[in-house]
Amino acid sequence: MSWIREGELSFIERLSANILKAGPMPKHVAFIMDGNRRYARKRHVERQEGHTQGFEKLAETLRWCLNLNIREVTVYAFSIENFKRSKEEVDGLMELARQKFKKLLEEQENLEKHGVCIRVLGDLELLPLDLQQLIAQAVVATRTHNKCFLNVCFAYTSRHEITNAVKEMAWGVEQGLIKSSDVSESLLSKCLYSSSSPDPDLLIRTSGEVRLSDFLLWQTSYSCLVFQSVLWPEYSFWNLCEAILQYQLNYQSLQRAQEQHWEEQALQQLEADRSCVAELMRQHGSGTVADTQDRRKLLLSYTLKREERVQGFLSALQNKRDSFFHNLTSQAVLA
Structure with a gap:
């Protein structure tokens, strides 16, 4: 089964899609693809068949x-919590992942045709080495594609991701790349696995469960959340249309909440910069400077230096992550 299935929508599907596209459309949709095991029980087949059908539904x-011009999709493929399942099921999921990433590497021409960039988000070191290498090859091979993006969350939980982001900032402070005063909500966002992507506009969970199960907790604070009762392998185009309609109905309130948050975040950063400037002035005995223009110059200078430090740190962090994937790819070539 191909990762990107060819084919056009039916006439009625195209008509419905065009009607939907007249309203605000989500640019980034996230899926919690829940219900594969229940589907297997319902159909009286092995669990592994349920997971296989789930992948086919993803394609x-x-x-x-x-076809709906949704150019970024993020899927919850394998949670760190899933390692607690039976060895047989975990081994089966790892083998399924091997098969699908091998298939992906065979489909590079098709992925290049559609401009699909594959990103895998999670703690890959928790996975078997051969699977890490396959994933790295897929990520590196599609890195330059930029028409659409598929983010696969594998060996992932949001709390693990946030914890890792905090560790990355601590590393930056230890290396002297940033100061502890540079740490902020905005910087933490840029240290997440998902830092290359905008936050999802719409998150969909199937199977009737109404919780996030530790998926994109940080990124979906201002997303439209839609919970649908259908099992993932039975998901339909019409289920997706229903979820997009829910997004459109709530679009204005979501936008207002997001814009208010951005304004508050900018004010918080400004206040933090002012506090740092005031402390520096106090340390240098110039806390009595009365000229407002001088204070503004000092604030602007500090802000520019902070932004320069942060950009240097983020570049170093990206280089570290790129090296991880390139090293795995080199190991695979030598193996």
Whole structure:
């Protein structure tokens, strides 16, 4: 089964898609693809078959998203919590992942045709080495594609991601790349696995569960959350349309909340910069400077230096992450 399934929508699907596209459309949709095991029980087949059908549904859903001009999709493929399942099921999921990433590497021409960039988000060091290498090859091979993006959260939980982001900032402070005063909500966002992507506009969970299960907790603070009762392998184009309609109905309130948050975040950063400037002036015995223009110059200078430090740190962090993938790819070539 191909990662990107070819084919056009039916006439009635195209008509419905065009009607939907007249309203605000989500640019980034996240899926918690829940219900594979229940589907297997319902159909009286092995769990592994349920997971296989779930992957096939992902390929079909990606086709729908492309036809709806949704250019970024993030999926919850394997939680760190899933390692607690039976060894047989975990081994089966690892083998399924091997098969699908090998298939992806065979489909590079098709992925290049659609401009699909594959990103894998999570703690890959928790995975078997051969699977890490396959994933790294897929990520590196599609890195320059920029028409649409598929983010696969594998060996992932949001709390683990946030904890890792805090560790990355601590590393930056230890290396002298940033100061502890540079740490902020905005910087933490840029240290997440998902830092290359905008936050999802719409998050969809199937199977009737109404919780996030530790998925994109930080990134979905201002997203539209839609919980649908259908099992993931039975998901349809019409289920996706229903979720997009829910997004459109709530679009204005979501936008207002997001814009208010951005304004508050900017004010918080400004206040933090002012506090740092005031402390520096006090330390240098110039806390009595009365000229407002001088204070503004000092604040602007400090802000520019902070932004320069932060950009240097983020570049170093990206280089570290790129090296991880390139080293795995080199190991795979030598193996």
